[in-house]
Amino acid sequence: MSTRSWAEPYKIKAVELIRMTTREQREAAIREAGYNTFLLRSEDVYIDLLTDSGVGAMSDRQWAGLMTGDEAYAGSRNFYHLRDTVEKYYSYKYMVPTHQGRGAEHILSQILISDGDYIPGNMYFTTTRLHQELAGGTFVDVIIDEAHDPLSEHPFKGNVDIEKLDALVEKVGADHIPYICVATCVNMAGGQPISLANIREVRAWCDRNNVLLVHDMTRVAENAYFIQKREDGYADKSIQEIVFEICSLTDVATMSSKKDAMVNIGGFLAMNDPDLYEKACGLVVVYEGLHTYGGMAGRDMEALAIGITESVDDDHIHARVGQVEYLGERLERAGIPIVKPIGGHAVFLDARRILPHIPQEQFPAQALAAALYLESGIRSMERGVVSAGRDKVSGENIMPKLELVRLTIPRRVYTQAHMDVTADAVIRITENAAQIQGLRFVYEPKVLRFFQATFDPVID
Numbered sequence: 001m002s003t004r005s006w007a008e009p010y011k012i013k014a015v016e017l018i019r020m021t022t023r024e025q026r027e028a029a030i031r032e033a034g035y036n037t038f039l040l041r042s043e044d045v046y047i048d049l050l051t052d053s054g055v056g057a058m059s060d061r062q063w064a065g066l067m068t069g070d071e072a073y074a075g076s077r078n079f080y081h082l083r084d085t086v087e088k089y090y091s092y093k094y095m096v097p098t099h100q101g102r103g104a105e106h107i108l109s110q111i112l113i114s115d116g117d118y119i120p121g122n123m124y125f126t127t128t129r130l131h132q133e134l135a136g137g138t139f140v141d142v143i144i145d146e147a148h149d150p151l152s153e154h155p156f157k158g159n160v161d162i163e164k165l166d167a168l169v170e171k172v173g174a175d176h177i178p179y180i181c182v183a184t185c186v187n188m189a190g191g192q193p194i195s196l197a198n199i200r201e202v203r204a205w206c207d208r209n210n211v212l213l214v215h216d217m218t219r220v221a222e223n224a225y226f227i228q229k230r231e232d233g234y235a236d237k238s239i240q241e242i243v244f245e246i247c248s249l250t251d252v253a254t255m256s257s258k259k260d261a262m263v264n265i266g267g268f269l270a271m272n273d274p275d276l277y278e279k280a281c282g283l284v285v286v287y288e289g290l291h292t293y294g295g296m297a298g299r300d301m302e303a304l305a306i307g308i309t310e311s312v313d314d315d316h317i318h319a320r321v322g323q324v325e326y327l328g329e330r331l332e333r334a335g336i337p338i339v340k341p342i343g344g345h346a347v348f349l350d351a352r353r354i355l356p357h358i359p360q361e362q363f364p365a366q367a368l369a370a371a372l373y374l375e376s377g378i379r380s381m382e383r384g385v386v387s388a389g390r391d392k393v394s395g396e397n398i399m400p401k402l403e404l405v406r407l408t409i410p411r412r413v414y415t416q417a418h419m420d421v422t423a424d425a426v427i428r429i430t431e432n433a434a435q436i437q438g439l440r441f442v443y444e445p446k447v448l449r450f451f452q453a454t455f456d457p458v459i460d
């Protein structure tokens, strides 16, 4: 392992001012937001760790790229640059741009899924699963059991359990499994990687069963970093080489370029099969835009092409994940229960252990996220029972084993001092955890309820 520190391989050229609020202001703001951090105004937030999506800092080269946007309706120069970049770094031959990741998920689900199909995946993702369900499919979790245990130190908690895949074939038949969706650096498991050895096993399983391998490649570069650090035989391979190898083992990819690729908006669906590409071109014109811009402006495709190149740079990714590890290690040293090992894009607080007095029916992670905002102006996100939603058959709340608060670190945005302020705030609220109350729904939306739900404290 390199002894070099994770110090940033860039310097700051422009700054964005942020404002510290008073406790009174924050009390009013969180009440008005119904104790849902998604409903806070950004102006009322001091350090915004809600998400790493679309909030990265673009480089001067990406900003310069915006000026070279070719806004032709058809055949934009930037489309060809993006297409060639996707093939060079990610191996996929064909690509349709979409407005963001879920646009790609929508198109793919509509093409490949028929009523009654099953789609295995290494843990669900909110929008991915919903698009599978809207197309008539049922998601099946085939991640290894360790992924559901916040205490397990398994180095590749994103791995697929091949026995669970075999059991699914036994039960429903391979004919009813159009594809498996494998995410790299699994978001809902805590930003946990999948190993290349496991991806190869999944590839072999797909070949045996004639099932497509779809790659949710939103955080593939961060996954490559963990492979380089932890998997035998990869210490001397570059991030670029590892990313390419991962992609080469898969057939299709959905990408939210708002994460790894450091642009504010955008995504794509990529594949090697010309027939699938033809079908995707047919649907992208209906839902996104012509196949050479999808949901994106020419300038945005240019910034994305440049962002992809920067995202696979070794120094960049070491600093990126290094900052996350810095925050996680500070919390760990203070005895705060977090998901281990520390993930690639975020530190996940274990709300069950921090708030043992709040039952899961009263949304401990949601309550913890609201309390952290109130204490410090830091915005985080619930990833527990509220995000999991209701079972589509029984209508009951799905009670996930993981009840987490995600402190998500935007790429190239905050400094080490911001990480220290964050760690101090988490330590303070954990010391006073007994005062935090559970929550109950005031308004519960029918789909993706975590985005717009409102709550009230449970007074007992």
Ligand SMILES: *Cc1c(COP(=O)(O)O)cnc(C)c1O
Pocket: 053, 100, 101, 102, 103, 125, 127, 128, 183, 187, 216, 218, 255, 256, 257, 258, 259, 266, 267
């Ligand atoms: C963000 C994300 C998506 C969806 O992408 P959007 O750009 O938000 O539509 C899909 N999968 C994973 C793992 C993600 O993190």
